[in-house]
Structures are given as structure tokens and as C-alpha cells.
Amino acid sequence: MLCLLFFLVTAVGAELCQPDAENAFKVRLSIRTALGDKAYAWDTNEEYLFKAMVAFSMRKVPNRETTEISHVLLCNVTQRVSFWFVVTDPSKNHTLPAVEIQSAIRMNRNRINSAFFLNDQTLEFLKIPSTLAPPTDPTMPIWMIIFSVIFCIVIVAVMLLIFSGIRQRRRKSKGPSEVDDTEDKCENMITIENGIPCDPLDTKGGHINDVFMTEDERLTPL
Amino acid sequence: MEKSRPLWANPLQFVFACISYAVGLGNVWRFPYLCQMYGGGSFLVPYLVMLIVEGMPLLYLELAVGQRMRQGSIGAWKTISPYLGGVGLASVVVSFFLSMYYNIINAWAFWYLFHSFQDPLPWSVCPLNDNHTGYDEECEKASSTQYFWYRKTLNISPSIQDSGRVQWEPALCLVLAWLVVYLCVLRGTQSTGKVVYFTALLPYCVLIIYLVRGLTLHGATNGLAYMFTPKLEQLANPKAWINAATQIFFSLGLGFGSLIAFASYNEPSNNCQKHAIIVSLINSSTSIFASIVTFSIYGFKATFNYESCLNKVILLLTNSFDLEDGFLTASNLEQVKGYLASTFPGKYSEVLPQMRNCSLQAELATAVQGTGLSFIVYTEAIKNMEVSQLWSVLYFFMLLMLGIGSMLGNTAAILTPLTDSKVVSSHLPKEAISGLVCLVNCVIGLVFTMESGNYWFDIFNDYAATLSLLLIVLVETIAVCYVYGLRRFESDLEAMTGRGLNWYWKAMWAGVSPLLIVSLFVFYLSDYILTGTLQYQAWDAFQGQLVTKDYPPYALAVIGLLVASSIMCIPLVALGTFITRCLKRGDTPPAA
Numbered sequence: 001m002l003c004l005l006f007f008l009v010t011a012v013g014a015e016l017c018q019p020d021a022e023n024a025f026k027v028r029l030s031i032r033t034a035l036g037d038k039a040y041a042w043d044t045n046e047e048y049l050f051k052a053m054v055a056f057s058m059r060k061v062p063n064r065e066t067t068e069i070s071h072v073l074l075c076n077v078t079q080r081v082s083f084w085f086v087v088t089d090p091s092k093n094h095t096l097p098a099v100e101i102q103s104a105i106r107m108n109r110n111r112i113n114s115a116f117f118l119n120d121q122t123l124e125f126l127k128i129p130s131t132l133a134p135p136t137d138p139t140m141p142i143w144m145i146i147f148s149v150i151f152c153i154v155i156v157a158v159m160l161l162i163f164s165g166i167r168q169r170r171r172k173s174k175g176p177s178e179v180d181d182t183e184d185k186c187e188n189m190i191t192i193e194n195g196i197p198c199d200p201l202d203t204k205g206g207h208i209n210d211v212f213m214t215e216d217e218r219l220t221p222l
Numbered sequence: 223m224e225k226s227r228p229l230w231a232n233p234l235q236f237v238f239a240c241i242s243y244a245v246g247l248g249n250v251w252r253f254p255y256l257c258q259m260y261g262g263g264s265f266l267v268p269y270l271v272m273l274i275v276e277g278m279p280l281l282y283l284e285l286a287v288g289q290r291m292r293q294g295s296i297g298a299w300k301t302i303s304p305y306l307g308g309v310g311l312a313s314v315v316v317s318f319f320l321s322m323y324y325n326i327i328n329a330w331a332f333w334y335l336f337h338s339f340q341d342p343l344p345w346s347v348c349p350l351n352d353n354h355t356g357y358d359e360e361c362e363k364a365s366s367t368q369y370f371w372y373r374k375t376l377n378i379s380p381s382i383q384d385s386g387r388v389q390w391e392p393a394l395c396l397v398l399a400w401l402v403v404y405l406c407v408l409r410g411t412q413s414t415g416k417v418v419y420f421t422a423l424l425p426y427c428v429l430i431i432y433l434v435r436g437l438t439l440h441g442a443t444n445g446l447a448y449m450f451t452p453k454l455e456q457l458a459n460p461k462a463w464i465n466a467a468t469q470i471f472f473s474l475g476l477g478f479g480s481l482i483a484f485a486s487y488n489e490p491s492n493n494c495q496k497h498a499i500i501v502s503l504i505n506s507s508t509s510i511f512a513s514i515v516t517f518s519i520y521g522f523k524a525t526f527n528y529e530s531c532l533n534k535v536i537l538l539l540t541n542s543f544d545l546e547d548g549f550l551t552a553s554n555l556e557q558v559k560g561y562l563a564s565t566f567p568g569k570y571s572e573v574l575p576q577m578r579n580c581s582l583q584a585e586l587a588t589a590v591q592g593t594g595l596s597f598i599v600y601t602e603a604i605k606n607m608e609v610s611q612l613w614s615v616l617y618f619f620m621l622l623m624l625g626i627g628s629m630l631g632n633t634a635a636i637l638t639p640l641t642d643s644k645v646v647s648s649h650l651p652k653e654a655i656s657g658l659v660c661l662v663n664c665v666i667g668l669v670f671t672m673e674s675g676n677y678w679f680d681i682f683n684d685y686a687a688t689l690s691l692l693l694i695v696l697v698e699t700i701a702v703c704y705v706y707g708l709r710r711f712e713s714d715l716e717a718m719t720g721r722g723l724n725w726y727w728k729a730m731w732a733g734v735s736p737l738l739i740v741s742l743f744v745f746y747l748s749d750y751i752l753t754g755t756l757q758y759q760a761w762d763a764f765q766g767q768l769v770t771k772d773y774p775p776y777a778l779a780v781i782g783l784l785v786a787s788s789i790m791c792i793p794l795v796a797l798g799t800f801i802t803r804c805l806k807r808g809d810t811p812p813a814a
Contacts, residue, residue, distance in 0.1 A: 028541065032548030039548075078544040132350055132357075143336035147394065154401045161408050162653055169651070 016095050017073040017086045023095040025105075026126045028082040034122040042081045046116075047074055050085075053115055054101075057108040058087055061100055066090060102128050227292060228411045230487050235415040237497055239484050240285075242422035243631030244505045246624050247327060247596075248473050254449075254513035254520075255591035256465050261456025262449050266510070268457070268466035273506050276738050277470040279730035280695060282498035283702060284476060288485025289494050290714050294638030295479030298486070299698075302706045304803075308795030309697050310639065313479035315788040316690050317635035320478065321663050323682035324632060325403065326670040328625040329395035330597065331618050333375055336395075338614035345370035346605035363766025367602045375597070378761045379673035382777055386673025393671045400664040402626060407633045407656050410641070411487050414630055421627035426508075428620035429515055435613065436518035445521020448586045449513065464745055467738060473505060477691040477698070480631035483638035490718045495727075516595075523603040524585035531580035542573045592683075593676075596621060633659065680758055681773075685781045689746055690788040696739045697792060703732045756781065 017024060027050075032039045040046070051072040058067040067087065077083040086095045105112070105128050113119055120130040230236045257265045291298035296310030337344050348361035348369060356362075361369035372378045379386045406417040436442055456462050475481065485494060529552070536550045543562060550558055563570045590599050604613045633656070640646050640655050647655070670679050702711055708731065712723045750756075756778065759768040773781070 030547045079546040080540065080544040081547065082544055129355060132354060142340050143333070146336045146339060147332075147398065151398055151401070154398065154405055158401060158405050158408065161405065161413070165409065165651075165653055 016088060017075040017084060019076055019084050021084070021086065021095075023098045023101065024084045024086045025098070025101065025128065026082060026084050028080060028124040028126065029116070029118065030122040030124075031081065031116075031118070034118050042077075047077070047083075049115060050074070053108075053112045054085065054087060054105070057104040057112065058096070058101070060107065061104045064096070064100070064104075098127075106131060228487060229489060230411055231415055233488075233492055233497070235411075235418060236484060236488055236492070237500060238418040238422040239414065239630070240481065240497065240501045241504055242418045242627030243480055243484070244474050244501055245422070245425065245508045246473075246475075246628035247621065248469070249505065249509040250512045250516070250621070250624065251593075251595040252591055253469060253473070253509040254516040255589055255595065256469055257449060257513050258517075258589045260459065260462035260465060261453035263452035264454050264457055265462060265466065268463045269470070269506070269509075272463070272466045272470045273502060275730065276467055276735055277474055277502045277506070278499055279727055279735050280471075280476050280699070281474050281481065281502050282495055282727060283699065283731055284481040285485040285494040285498050286711075286715055287698075287702065288482035289488045289490065289492060290711075290718055291482075292486050292490070294486060294640075294642045295482045295635065296639040297642050298482055299701065302701055305796040305799050306697070306701050306705065306792075307799065308792040309694060309701065310479065311795055312690065312694050312788045312791040313477060313482075314636055314639055315791060316687055316694070317478045317480065317632050318663075319682060319686040319784060319788070321629065321632040321636065322666050323670060323679055323686065324625070325399045325629055325663065326392075326396060326667055326675070326679060327593070328399040328402075328622060328629065329392055329671075330375060330593070331621040331625060332395040332398055333392060334597065334601070335615060335618040335622065338611055338618060341611065343601075343605050343610055343614060344374070345601050346610070360763050360766055363764075365598075365602065367598050367605070368766070370601070371593075371597045372761045373763075376676050377673050378676055380762060381760050381771055382674050382677040382758065383774055384674060388668055389671050389673065389675075392675075393668055396667055396671055397664060399626075400660050400667070403629050403633060404656060404660040406626065406630055407637060407660075408653055410637075410652055414634065417630065418627065421623045421630065424623045425620045425627075428616050428623075429508075429511060431616060432515045432613075432620075433511070433518075435607070436515050436522070439518060439522040439607070441525025442518035442521045444525055444582060445517040445519070445586065446514070448521070448583075449517040464742065467742055469509075470506075471695075471739075471742070472687070472691070473509065474502060475628070475631060477694040478632065478687075479635035479639070483634045484631070486638065491720065493719060493721070495719075495721065495724075519600060519603045520586065523599065523606070524582060524588075526603075526606050527585050528580055528582045531578055535577050535580060538573065538576060542569065677758060677760070677777075681777060681781060682784070686784045689743070689785050692739055692743045692746065693789055693792070696736060696743065699731060699736050699739070703736075708732055 015021075019026070029042065031042065048069070051069045051074065054072045055067050055069045058064045058071075068090075071088045071090070071092070072085060073088065074083050074085045087101055088095055105125055109120065109130060113123055116123055230239070260268075287298055287302070291301050293301065294310070295313040296307055299310040300307040345367045348357040348366045350356070351358050358369070360373060364372070375392065377386070377389050406413055488494065532552050532555065536552075536555065539545065539558070539562065540547060540550055543566065545558075588599075600617060601614070604610050604617060607613050636659055637656055640659070641652055650658075669675060672678075702708070708728060712728070716722055756773050757770050758773060760771045761767075762769045
């Protein structure tokens, strides 16, 4: 009797878990791609761990806290490594709806991945899309910060150059006008006697009469 | 008392200014493309021939004219012949058009430079779509680098008719680019002379670093082998020779008036013949050097894509046939494919349409030039390198140096005639003139930051300078040789520099170069006429690729206006001078 029951259970189990069965999911692992030389072999112990992880995920769903490892059925394990799995209810007659299993796996995807040292691409649940990481948008885009820094530096440099240029030009325009002032003063110092300006003859470009030059020698020094 | 003309602090500054002007973006993104299209290693033959026959003589001519006349382009050509002031004016107009659109490239380089300080690089990953279930559609169909260029940087519209709004982010970068240019030209040769040390030397530092990095990349040798394998049959293709001639011509920046402006700040006794040879040789060797770097990067990118393609095929087969993970490798792929095709024919024929044919040659053969090369292909290669932020920063910094170096030459070509003219310089100081020119260019340049801005950029890039420059340089050569007189010019140069003029230069100036330019001009005209309507490449967001469209009538009108406005300066000014002279002669009665 017990043998018959056991046979019935396994037969039912075999029917529940089949490729493309209702509420069944295909899983594909690429262990060698992910780990290279450190790849482990896929054996029944790894399968046990997998069943445990799925049961763990289901236990987090409300109303399903009583899911046991024996409720998770695996079948059609290939060399790839790929297999199908279903999760049955405590009576082991029906499989749990796909929607519940999907949401449970999605919630705990990271834990399942890390248990096997894999990621979303190397441990694939076909028909369960992985949630993509949300984009990290900083409050202030980084490029704006760098742009503002360089913008300010350039503006400061431009201002510096413009103001130093203006100062240089002011200094230059003051300089020649000062020289002009002294020249004017020199000209103003020309003494005028009897209405005739007494310029030194050589600045007027005149010729000096050598006859009168010798007069100085006639006067004997005192 | 006449104000003495500002001079370069030493001849090295002049050489660096010329190098920094001539070595520009064209060396980096046009020459490798031409090399690839016209026979790889064998393209060097027409290139070097054209350098000796066309590049060096015309460069020497411009430098000699500038150094002799000691004025900007307008004044220099007026001195040669009063009727030829229009040549100088045409140069200024072309330089004005160039500076309008060239600085937007610097703005884009700034944009990418600022975005290089993020991890991961923003163009390496696709953004998520609205409900976070997958990636953005446009990004999936194109690639993440294309998406970042066309959507995030340009926000490009589907056609030139849809102008859209001015995008504030590129507009800010454009303002910054113009501020930097203003900072460099503010004080004339004083400031420009110091800046050119950096803009001339830093790109070489970066290129050397990239050369070392590029040659050590995986797959670089594929690209180099592809490029340098000479395809000797291309030597018989006239297009190869014509493109070599045009590349030398535009790469040296002849006809813009910048070289005349730079040379006008020289000491009259400067040996400009030596400098002309040095600058043209350095320009050409930089092109070749840059193409070695580019092709090693190409090789890396092509090998990377080829291997990803192979991996995708391997994954597809492994999943469809539930083979053991790691069993299929690149080496046994063909064998296993054959085995699977024979053992499971039905299933194999199902999978076959999804398998792409991976070919390294096809990846290498994608030849790109221009902004596509720098902002799409290079960024794709950079994102796959280690420490990609560093390489990205270095690369866009180099692009900036190259671009700003060329901009300095362009603005010098506009500013030198303005500061030389007594009308303008008596009313406004030098800083105000430069500021005004930069401001006007910046405001007009905002057109290129609109959503259709890239299409207008292509118009300016293809048509603003090409035909006009050929005509300008042709008139320049004929003016010096036949109007001014080659013997007179020769004696001027001898008196100025103390060295005689070699027969080679005389032969080139008088005969070979004008003929060459005429043939280039005829070729361009016939090419425009034969192709009929002009077309452009527009980005289709739904397909994720470029499509060809016809230009609308008003765009064609703008093209015509661009070309005509610079060319017509020459005859109009000549006519104007003739008429004013006739009137003057008519006014003053002949002396009895």
C-alpha cells in the first residue's frame, strides 16, 4: 500500500514538473563562463541548495510560509546546465501560480545569485525578467560642477588680463605727457631781455663766430 | 610717430603658431579615413608627391607675402595691387565663416571632457526606458555611443527642416569655448605667443601616450596590418590623387589669411623658407603618426566587436542545443556547427537566421571620418579599455588643444586686418575688437546648438571653405607671379632675408601649382554638377541609423550664398577700386 502511494506521489510529481508545464520555469546556469577555473560541478547537492533557495523565497510570500524543500520539484536536468522546476502546494497536487513564484524570485534574486556565486546573466530564470538597476542620478550632474569651475577660472583670467591691459595703457598715456610738461617748462625758462629771447646760439642751429670766442682769453683770471 | 608692429618674442613662437594652426582636427579624423579608402600604405605616395609639389610652395608663398608686406591679408593684397584688396577681404569672409562653425567642435569636446569624469562613462551604458523594464529603444537599435552622441549631445531632429530649440547644455559649452579663445587672443601676439607652446606641444604628448597604449591593445596589429597593406591598384585611381591634393591643401590652412597674419608679426629677416619646409613636414608626419594611432584603435575595436559577435553566436548555440557550458569556443565553432547541422537539421535551420556572420574584415572595413570618428568610434574603443576615464580625458583634451590651436589662427586672420585698419583701431582698443568679434561669432554659433544644428554644421563644413579657398589661392599665386611680378618679388625677398630664391620655388609658383589648383577646381565643379541635387545624412531615431535625404531649397540657397559671398568679394572690390579711381581721375583736372 505504501509502495503504491509512493509510486503515485512520484508519478504525480513527475507530471507536475515537465518542460513547458503549467507554472513551470526553466533555469539556465553558465557556471564555467562566470567562474572559469574555479567552476564547481553541478551535482545533486547543488540541486538541493537550489531547492532550498526557492523554498526560502516562497516562505517570504504571505500565505506561503509553510513551503518546504520537498515542495520544490526539479526535472530535465541537462548538461548545459539547465532544468525546469515547479513549486507545489502542501497537498502536492497542484502547483503554485506562476505569478507568485515570479514575484518571490524577483524579490530574492540577489540572495539566490550570491548563493551560487553567479549574477543575473549567468543564472537565468527564463520568463522572469530581472529588475535592472535604477539609474543613479546625483542631485547635481558632475559635468556641471567641472564646467562651473573651469568657467569661473576663465572669466577671472579674462578680467585680470583686461584690467591689467587698461592699467598699462593708462600708465603709458600718463608717461609721455609728463615728459611733455618738463619740455614745456624748459621752453618757458627762455629769458627775454629787451624783447629779444636770449637762447643759447647753438640750440638755434646758428654758427658761432670764432672771433668773439677768443675774447675770454684776453681777460686775465683774477 | 607710428606704433611699432608687435612681434613674436622669438622665431620658435612663430613656428609653433603655424604648427598649432596647421595641425588640427583634419590630421586626426580625415587623413586616416582617406588612407583607408584609397589604398592604405600606397596612399602615402600621392600624399608625399602633393606635399612637395603643392603644399610646400604655396605655404612658402603665403608666409613670404605676410613677412614682406607686414600687414594682415587685406592690407597685404592691397599693397600687391590696389585692385586685389578683394582677395584679402574674401579670405577674411571665409575665416569668419570658419570661426563661426569650427568652435562648436570645441564645445562638443568640452562636453565630452566634462562627462569623462564619471564612472561608468555615460556613453558606455544605455539608459533605462520609462518603466525600468528594459533599455531605451533608440539606444538598443543603435549603439550606446551613437545614442549618447545623437540624443544626449546633439538631441538631433529627424531632418534639417525641424529646427527645434537651442539646447542649453551645448550652448553653455559654446560660450565657454569662445571665452577660452578670447582669453588666448586678448592681448594679440603677447598672449597668443605663449598659448601656442601648449596647443602645439600637448597634442603630441597625448598622441605618444596613445601610440604606446594603442600598440599594446589586443587586436591592434589587425588594424595596422589592414591599413598599411598597400593596395597598389589605387595609385591608378585619379580620386586618390585628387583627394591627396585637397587634403594637403586644406590641412595646411592655405588661403584663410591666418598664415599671412602670423608671418606679418615676424622680423623681416626671418628665414621663412626654412620655416615653411619645417611646418609642412611636421604637418604631414603628424597626419601619418595620428593614423597609426587611429588604426591601432580601429584594430582593437574591430577585434573586440568580432569577439563579442562570436561569443553571442556561441551563447545562442549553447542555449538552443543545451550543450555543456564552455564546450564551444572560437576555435571549434565551425566544426561543431557542421556537426550540429548534420545531426539536428531541423533545429539548426530554426536557429540559423538568428546567427550573425561574424567577420573581422567587415568590422575593419567600416571607414568613418569627421565627428563620427572622434565622438562615436573612438569613444566606443575607449569604453572598452581599462581605466577608461583617463583615456577619455586625455583624448578629448587633445582634441581641445588641436581645435583651439586652429581657432587661434582663424581669429588671427580676422583680427589682424581689423587692428591694422586705422578706421577701426582708432576708435576701439584691441581688447574690445577681439571681444566684439568673439561675441558676434558666439551668438551666430548658437544656431549650431539647435536640434538641427548638426545638419547646418555639415553644410558649413562641406561648402563654406572648399571652392572659395581654391579660387582665393589661385588668384593669390597669379597675383604674386604675374601682377606683382615674380622678379620683383624675388628681389624683395632677397633684400629682406638676404637669401636668393631657388629655381624650384619659381617653377612651382609660376607654373605647376596654379595648374594643379585649376584642375582641382574643375574637378570639384564637375563633381557638384554631376551629382545633381545635394544630399545629407539625417539620423532616424526609430530605425537607429542614418538615412539620406535631400536638402530643402532654402538650405541650397544658403549653400550658394556661402560660396558666392566669399568669391564675389574679389571681382566686386576690383570693380569698386576701378570705379573710384576713374571718378578720382575725372574729378581732378589734368595738370596743364
